[in-house]
Amino acid sequence: MSDRLRPPSAESVAEAAAGLLIRVRETSPVTHCITNSVVTWYTANVLLAVGAAPAMVDIVGEAEPFAAAASGLLLNLGTPSPEQRAASREAAEGANAAGTPWVLDPVAVGALPVRTALAAELLGRRPTVVRGNASEVLALAGRGGGGRGVDTTHTAEAAFGTAAELALRTGGAVAVSGPVDVITDGATTIRIANGDPFLTRVTGGGCALGAVMAAFLGAASKHGAVSDPLLAAAAATIVYTVAAEDAAARASGPGSFAVGLLDALFALDPEAVVARARVSVSLTAPTAGERA
Amino acid sequence: MSDRLRPPSAESVAEAAAGLLIRVRETSPVTHCITNSVVTWYTANVLLAVGAAPAMVDIVGEAEPFAAAASGLLLNLGTPSPEQRAASREAAEGANAAGTPWVLDPVAVGALPVRTALAAELLGRRPTVVRGNASEVLALAGRGGGGRGVDTTHTAEAAFGTAAELALRTGGAVAVSGPVDVITDGATTIRIANGDPFLTRVTGGGCALGAVMAAFLGAASKHGAVSDPLLAAAAATIVYTVAAEDAAARASGPGSFAVGLLDALFALDPEAVVARARVSVSLTAPTAGERA
Amino acid sequence: MSDRLRPPSAESVAEAAAGLLIRVRETSPVTHCITNSVVTWYTANVLLAVGAAPAMVDIVGEAEPFAAAASGLLLNLGTPSPEQRAASREAAEGANAAGTPWVLDPVAVGALPVRTALAAELLGRRPTVVRGNASEVLALAGRGGGGRGVDTTHTAEAAFGTAAELALRTGGAVAVSGPVDVITDGATTIRIANGDPFLTRVTGGGCALGAVMAAFLGAASKHGAVSDPLLAAAAATIVYTVAAEDAAARASGPGSFAVGLLDALFALDPEAVVARARVSVSLTAPTAGERA
Numbered sequence: 047m048s049d050r051l052r053p054p055s056a057e058s059v060a061e062a063a064a065g066l067l068i069r070v071r072e073t074s075p076v077t078h079c080i081t082n083s084v085v086t087w088y089t090a091n092v093l094l095a096v097g098a099a100p101a102m103v104d105i106v107g108e109a110e111p112f113a114a115a116a117s118g119l120l121l122n123l124g125t126p127s128p129e130q131r132a133a134s135r136e137a138a139e140g141a142n143a144a145g146t147p148w149v150l151d152p153v154a155v156g157a158l159p160v161r162t163a164l165a166a167e168l169l170g171r172r173p174t175v176v177r178g179n180a181s182e183v184l185a186l187a188g189r190g191g192g193g194r195g196v197d198t199t200h201t202a203e204a205a206f207g208t209a210a211e212l213a214l215r216t217g218g219a220v221a222v223s224g225p226v227d228v229i230t231d232g233a234t235t236i237r238i239a240n241g242d243p244f245l246t247r248v249t250g251g252g253c254a255l256g257a258v259m260a261a262f263l264g265a266a267s268k269h270g271a272v273s274d275p276l277l278a279a280a281a282a283t284i285v286y287t288v289a290a291e292d293a294a295a296r297a298s299g300p301g302s303f304a305v306g307l308l309d310a311l312f313a314l315d316p317e318a319v320v321a322r323a324r325v326s327v328s329l330t331a332p333t334a335g336e337r338a
Numbered sequence: 339m340s341d342r343l344r345p346p347s348a349e350s351v352a353e354a355a356a357g358l359l360i361r362v363r364e365t366s367p368v369t370h371c372i373t374n375s376v377v378t379w380y381t382a383n384v385l386l387a388v389g390a391a392p393a394m395v396d397i398v399g400e401a402e403p404f405a406a407a408a409s410g411l412l413l414n415l416g417t418p419s420p421e422q423r424a425a426s427r428e429a430a431e432g433a434n435a436a437g438t439p440w441v442l443d444p445v446a447v448g449a450l451p452v453r454t455a456l457a458a459e460l461l462g463r464r465p466t467v468v469r470g471n472a473s474e475v476l477a478l479a480g481r482g483g484g485g486r487g488v489d490t491t492h493t494a495e496a497a498f499g500t501a502a503e504l505a506l507r508t509g510g511a512v513a514v515s516g517p518v519d520v521i522t523d524g525a526t527t528i529r530i531a532n533g534d535p536f537l538t539r540v541t542g543g544g545c546a547l548g549a550v551m552a553a554f555l556g557a558a559s560k561h562g563a564v565s566d567p568l569l570a571a572a573a574a575t576i577v578y579t580v581a582a583e584d585a586a587a588r589a590s591g592p593g594s595f596a597v598g599l600l601d602a603l604f605a606l607d608p609e610a611v612v613a614r615a616r617v618s619v620s621l622t623a624p625t626a627g628e629r630a
Numbered sequence: 631m632s633d634r635l636r637p638p639s640a641e642s643v644a645e646a647a648a649g650l651l652i653r654v655r656e657t658s659p660v661t662h663c664i665t666n667s668v669v670t671w672y673t674a675n676v677l678l679a680v681g682a683a684p685a686m687v688d689i690v691g692e693a694e695p696f697a698a699a700a701s702g703l704l705l706n707l708g709t710p711s712p713e714q715r716a717a718s719r720e721a722a723e724g725a726n727a728a729g730t731p732w733v734l735d736p737v738a739v740g741a742l743p744v745r746t747a748l749a750a751e752l753l754g755r756r757p758t759v760v761r762g763n764a765s766e767v768l769a770l771a772g773r774g775g776g777g778r779g780v781d782t783t784h785t786a787e788a789a790f791g792t793a794a795e796l797a798l799r800t801g802g803a804v805a806v807s808g809p810v811d812v813i814t815d816g817a818t819t820i821r822i823a824n825g826d827p828f829l830t831r832v833t834g835g836g837c838a839l840g841a842v843m844a845a846f847l848g849a850a851s852k853h854g855a856v857s858d859p860l861l862a863a864a865a866a867t868i869v870y871t872v873a874a875e876d877a878a879a880r881a882s883g884p885g886s887f888a889v890g891l892l893d894a895l896f897a898l899d900p901e902a903v904v905a906r907a908r909v910s911v912s913l914t915a916p917t918a919g920e921r922a
Contacts, residue, residue: 083667095883107744111741
């Protein structure tokens with residue numbers, strides 16, 4: 047939870063998105079990813095397209111120093127081999143010690159025991175941002191049985207109260223993806239209505255967004271600008287989902303959409319981001335969980 | 339081997355392909371894949387494009403319960419790390435206990451000792467479908483020295499007798515890919531002449547077909563329709579290779595073909611599948627191996 | 631260092647590139663890759679597009695015999711898990727015992743301790759070609775602190791002297807990528823000015839070039855033609871970077887560039903390679919390091 051006295055306006059959120067996009071392109075933040083084997087290639091290309099410098103360092107003995115030196119870190123639990131589990135713990139430690147902001151993406155937690163235990167442990171280390179779909183966010187908080195793998199069986203709004211509670215516990219932000227993305231730090235909530243259904247028809251559509259969040263957090267925190275997890279996560283979401291609309295407009299199907307999203311992120315005009323962002327901001331009413 | 343009294347007509351096979359495509363799109367079967375690191379991204383995207391829900395769960399402690407809950411399972415031995423080998427054994431057990439149909443793709447068996455031993459062991463657990471090129475099918479049966487990695491040095495027809503024998507041993511179907519795909523359950527054989535040489539110029543062209551077979555098996559067996567491995571494997575092959583023809587017609591090379599195949603699978607019209615399927619069906623004459 | 635009495639002409643280097651491209655297409659050299667999890671899919675597709683037969687065999691017990699039987703080998707240290715580290719040692723041994731030429735790509739060495747130690751060890755086994763950016767080549771020689779992951783903070787020319795020294799130590803060639811690629815065997819240096827900045831905006835742009843070098847080395851050495859590491863590495867670089875120019879001319883961004891590079895490699899006309907190669911050749915003046 048930040049110390050804002052009042053929530054930012056929708057306009058200022060859209061402007062922060064454009065501003066951080068420019069900053070990412072100018073500073074090329076080193077974005078350390080420990081992510082699942084399905085999406086490494088696409089995630090790295092998304093980061094390059096948006097202007098960041100990806101580095102997939104996922105082995106024991108290297109993850110800690112690299113996380114400490116990186117601008118931002120993503121821990122995605124999609125295919126958590128024993129080596130990646132140990133490297134993720136190392137990386138979270140290195141990031142916390144050095145003040146590197148980090149994103150936890152608890153892919154498919156709930157039904158699957160190994161990653162569920164790891165996600166709970168990493169949650170205790172207070173990730174700067176948690177990113178998932180509603181099923182994953184509910185499962186991370188110990189509610190609901192999880193979705194069907196990476197699939198979700200809930201809308202983002204269904205996890206809103208739980209997301210706010212988790213954010214208050216971590217002191218960071220929680221982002222729930224869906225047709226309308228919901229991002230909250232427990233005090234303020236930002237909703238973003240951009241995007242395209244094709245994002246759910248390519249693998250890693252959500253996973254790559256987590257990496258973009260890490261890049262935006264890195265650009266924000268390492269260069270004297272806003273170090274506000276809520277704003278950085280919202281900015282990344284806006285940039286990514288506006289670009290997705292461009293890609294969908296030109297796509298013939300999910301294959302050309304995936305390729306076109308890389309082109310669209312590369313070409314994205316910051317002014318178009320401001321003009322086209324569909325953002326709403328609200329104060330988050332306290333819930334039972336928050337008062338507890 | 340199924341209990342059919344006479345083989346299906348070519349028309350009914352084509353209609354089953356269209357019907358199962360519709361069913362996959364309607365039911366989005368969860369398709370559990372343990373597959374090689376080269377093709378995970380493309381395989382997941384192929385599954386999404388055809389309408390299935392991919393999940394790459396390849397670690398010990400998660401593979402067994404997930405396979406038991408999934409609609410279909412693929413075990414592809416392309417890069418069998420120790421963790422994947424243990425997870426594959428787990429997954430086969432979970433699948434067999436729960437009745438989840440599964441596909442074994444014995445990539446590059448023969449010359450390479452670790453996967454060859456694992457493939458023999460998994461074959462003993464009676465996969466619902468075995469899918470490979472001729473060299474792999476021959477090597478799996480202990481004949482021939484295997485191909486050059488994933489390459490094949492034989493036509494599909496060269497492995498026909500061996501495929502029929504293997505099918506009688508497993509009680510399932512064996513699919514041999516080539517310019518004409520040959521799929522047999524030992525009693526009935528279906529040949530499919532659709533496809534395009536570009537399928538051999540993109541990596542995972544065959545591996546992704548194995549995943550589609552798992553999705554089609556899952557759609558067939560979990561929803562009261564045909565639970566006939568031969569028909570499901572043939573249906574997956576028809577859908578995949580007809581879409582490959584669409585992609586090839588628009589491609590400038592293997593890169594645009596790979597992307598276009600995702601678009602083509604997504605857009606594929608079931609009526610076009612029926613009209614364009616090039617199928618022949620025959621009773622399988624007993625061979626020396628069968629009688630033995 | 632080869633036994634050439636005088637350096638080849640720029641024309642003869644361009645002609646060797648065209649000739650080796652034809653030979654790769656005709657002989658489809660089996661190219662064994664142990665490479666990082668980010669780029670396996672793209673690397674395999676690049677190899678297929680250029681006409682080679684990729685095989686990603688990266689487990690203990692299989693890497694040694696496969697390297698011995700392969701035409702060429704790539705060891706890329708981008709994500710060196712314990713299994714891959716052991717497999718890489720095995721593969722280098724198998725390659726050296728059988729005379730298989732091999733490429734070492736020391737991704738991000740310098741700052742990261744595990745791969746830096748492994749790279750030093752593998753360097754001692756005398757790779758046929760070392761390929762990296764300037765930061766990596768400097769770090770491999772124990773100079774400079776390495777770059778930001780796969781990124782480089784130096785031009786290729788900055789590592790020229792070090793590259794020449796390394797080449798004299800290994801007896802092979804060292805290729806330093808940059809806007810102008812510099813390739814040297816310590817006695818002769820070839821500079822290649824083809825390419826496009828988009829190669830740095832797709833992940834694996836450099837990693838895949840290492841695999842193409844392994845394929846070209848394989849085609850050169852197994853079939854009675856030039857077995858000259860310098861020429862084979864230069865030929866691969868020319869073919870790859872000329873194709874990159876074709877892809878860039880048609881691309882709307884990094885996504886369509888990555889796809890288009892596969893198409894361009896597939897379609898590349900050997901005569902265009904000769905006509906468009908921008909090559910210069912020079913004798914390498916001895917440096918302090920060489921005399922030491």
